[in-house]
Amino acid sequence: MSQSKFIVRKVAVLGAGVMGAQIAAHLANANVEAILFDLPAKEGPKNGIALKAIEALKKQNPAPLSAKARAEFITPANYDEHLHLLKDCDLVIEAIAERMDWKLGLYEKVAPHLGAQTIFATNTSGLSINKLAEGCPASMRARFCGIHFFNPPRYMHLVEIIPCVTSDAEMLDQLEAFLATTLGKGVIRAKDTPNFVANRIGVYSMLAAIHNAEKFGIRFDVVDDLTGPRLGRPKSATFRTADVVGLDTFAHVVKTMQDTLPDDPWHALFQSPQWLAKLIEAGALGAKSKVGIYKREGKTKLVLDPTAGSYVEANQKGDDAVKELMKIKDPGKRLLKLRESANPEAQFLWACFRDVFHYIAVHLDTVADNARDVDLAIRWGFGWNEGPFETWQAAGWKQVAEWVKADIEAGKTIVATPLPAWVFEREGVHEAAGSYSASKNALVPRSTLDVYQRQLFPAQLVGEAAPVYGETVFENEGLRAWTSGDGVLVLSILSKAHAIGPAVLEGINKSLDIAEARFKGVVIWSPDDVFSVGADLSSMLPAFMAGDWASIENMIEQFQKGSMRLRYSQVPTVAATRGYTFGGGCELAMHCDRVVAHLESYVGLVEVGVGLLPGGGGCKEFALRAAQEARGDVFAALKDRYMAIATANVAKSAEEAREIGFFRDADVIVFNQYELLHVAKQQALALAESGYRAPLKVKGFQVAGRAGAASIKGQLVNMMEGGFISKHDFHIGALIADVITGGDVEAGTLVDEDWILALERKGFMSLLKNEKTQERIAYMLQNNKPLRN
Structure with a gap:
């Protein structure tokens, strides 16, 4: 499917909060001029809020900017003085707080200033795009849609595009191509349902883990030891992820589910546990406030014990026997062993898998267009190595379906809702021809937009035809x-x-x-x-x-x-x-x-x-x-x-x-x-x-010679005497200086490449024979981290 060319020269971002500022940063990374709007400041320069946000981008870690100088490509602006700048923007991304009334008020204000072709997208994690579109001035509706970046926008691959019923189809294709190539994103077209695809399923999986941790009496630090890289998920696992996201943000997404999904069979699960509400009330919001589910006292890491309501030392790991089960290569055998084990930690893990399988099967028809979108959304938005449908299919679709059914009938699942009939009619959801859509009862092939012709080997799903590397x-x-x-x-x-x-x-x-x-x-x-x-x-x-x-x-x-x-x-x-x-x-x-x-x-x-x-x-x-x-x-x-x-x-x-x-x-x-x-x-x-x-x-090329090496060594002496480097660091630094300045020759001497390569070899070999270097190499091979000696 070919789409007409769409060049984005300039983008306005409305709202200089964490997400707005970081979206602007990533636009600047990609050579797109960004205008960052916020309210006029009450004191000082009127652009004060946006200016402060741009300055903060230079200090954040992980860095939102690919180089600090990129901040120059972000222009600060405010709604009082600069709305006229919107007419030259090809795209406007609204990223203010998640309040429908505030958003609609802003749309009324900016609508008269938009260019005739300007795409207007709202960055929301859960508000209804169609309701927002209804509140939009009519002139904006065809060029309006939802766009949901994941935090932090530079690093998270996922962006969800959420069309509304009035969204122009060609506009959506143009936006997808821009997001994929210019900003480097993995794009999912989501349905306009609460929290869209990734947060709906990802947050449910976290709530299910919290529920099962309580049910089986598993400590939070043990849950994180079991549900991180061992499960093919990020190091932040479950509870540390909530801290990183921000406990208030996590609770907000849960509240959205509670308020907007009254008919979801799992509705009773969509509430923040009491311990979470208490932490938020006390201002313990996670990483941003330096205290949340985890905190540090000196060098000691502490974790919340929800039953006691106090912190204990975070020093417990998962049971070795359970970790051995998790190492089983065959996914079907691994799930079977976890399911059959009497160990509470193994039961906890099986329950977490089962409850997610149960949820995605029941909701596939309403939440996503097809199973591929679910798996890629969770991989790209939550950092899982494998999406939940992929795990299910790899473990043996029919067998796992029978296990889930048996657990539902035995009253072990969170709710008693049966699995839909389509689950038992299939051998899996991903095939060479496409991925299963429950709403269409058909396989949906991958997008044919031009931009995807550039992806010679796109993200691969379990069950799809294996890539042939030529x-x-x-x-x-x-x-x-x-x-x-x-x-x-x-x-x-x-x-x-x-x-x-x-x-x-x-x-x-x-x-x-x-x-x-x-x-x-x-x-x-x-x-x-x-x-x-x-x-x-x-x-x-x-x-x-x-x-x-x-x-x-x-x-x-x-x-x-x-x-x-x-x-x-x-x-x-x-x-x-x-x-x-x-x-x-x-x-x-x-x-x-x-x-x-x-x-x-x-x-x-x-x-x-x-x-x-x-x-x-x-x-x-x-x-x-x-x-x-x-x-x-x-x-x-x-x-x-x-x-x-x-x-x-x-x-x-x-x-x-x-x-x-x-x-x-x-x-x-x-x-x-x-x-x-x-x-x-x-x-x-x-x-x-x-x-x-x-x-x-x-x-022949000029080298800095003895004089250059001597100048460097003079600085190294100062660093060694100041205790910044060790004697061996000095020795290595001096040798590098001798090599890179061309050895024992006058400044300005012409040498060839072979001359320096010979110096490199000689320096490398002399260091390799040095006892201190040998200690460093042995330490690195054993511990995978450097030794300072």
Whole structure:
């Protein structure tokens, strides 16, 4: 389905509260000019409320802005003086408090100032979109809909679009395309029912967990130990999630369900427990007030004991026997074992699964268009690895349906409502042809909007046809090279966390041989959310234990050759980064012709953490880039880059990576992770089609020399004497300084890349033989965190 082009140049956000300000921040991240409105301030400048909100964005953690300078693209405004600015906005997002009367009052005020084509969307988590539309001036209704961002908007993939009966169909398609590509979101079209899809089911699942915790006598800290990553859900699990969201916000969503769903069979469950009401009354609202279900006293973490009404030390974990059951790989066997166990914690977990299955089956016809929307909404909005329908289907649809039915009949479920008939007529809800819609009694295929042609491998659901990652051209144990027949060879690293060992380097070299003979370009991309955590230290262990230093030095040299091969290959090379891009992974990306980075790429040369220096060309690359940028003063261009290596500075976004110098101005930032491969391939093909020639080897570039190294070492001495760094930190920092400034030569000396690479190898090997570095490496391999010694 093709839709007409819709360009969003400017967006107004009405309401500078937490959500409004952060939506404006993410628009600015995406190069969209944002105007942030709020009421005129009673004192000081009239834009005071919006100005304060913009300033706060620079300090928040996790950062709503991909770089602090992005705040400049948000213009503060107030309703008294600036409504005329709305006429130039392509989209207006209203994000004020969840009160129907306030919202409708604002619509009356702004309607005369909107452009004829302006889309007007309300960011609400639960108010009826049709009721709001009825209260809208008639001129707005065709271009009105609901839009529901999840908090925090930069990081949460889900956005729900909620059409009203008057919403123009083409407008909705245009908005969806903008949200998907420009803002990088996963879009679900939700029905206009209370709390829409994700909150309706996600909040129900939390209420069911609270109910079952009380029923089986499970402490809150134990619930969180059991319902986090062990269940394929976020670390914040159940109760910590409520603290993070804000207990008042959580209670508000529950109250919406209580007020607007009187006919829901589970209505009695939709109320805040007494302990929650008491916490809110006392101002204990969770993370934002630093006390909620959890709190800290000094270094001690405490958790609420609701029966006693007081806090106890949060030191209890789930039963080991139950955790063993949760490790069972087969989902059907896992659920069976939990269901059959007499252990209250196992019973609690089965009840949580069962009660969610029960709810989604009964409500699928009214809450969502189809089962895919339910699963993706919960995955993207609540951070589950697998949606509830997927879990049910993976565990054996018919068998689980019988278990749920038996529990309903035995009076074990929260309500006695039977499962709908369609449940027993099917083998599951997701098939290759689409996902089941209970309201249509049919399979619904995925959207055919143009924007989804860019997602070569969209989010995969259990039961859908498994993705075919092209035809294998070459494969060894470290890397698979494959093609989809478009002239691009895609390299996917196969090792755990995509660590780079000898097999990966051999695979890169072999793939480049093949590409130079048969393909237009090369892209390094993997289907999961890590680019590479760096060099595979464990692959060096055998040689390390045997003291075979020559063999390790050869590995480092092979790594450097792999980097240089990417730089000087006869076909264009593109790194498609996402998630961790650390150490050797960063070095490989830096040597490609182009990086296409997902916004959430976390990039750094972090070797200092294990007592080493970048040995795969990272020091060389920074020395070279500094020389190319320097206007006469190489040292000035080098200082910040030196610090990035010496402090293992990690960029928290692709834009920060560009600012630090890991990425270049010509590198591309993509907002939707599912579009990353498409854009990377297009970049490789564009370079090839424009008559690509490998860069000529740099004959000589200036280095900062002894004087530059001495200046850095002087600062390191001060840091060591001030107790900021250890003696070993000083030793590593001094060695990095010697390498990156070109060694024992005069300032301004011309050297080539091989010169610095040799210094890198020598420095790396001397550190590897150092006892303190060996302690750091052993500690990292054992504990997965750095040691300061």
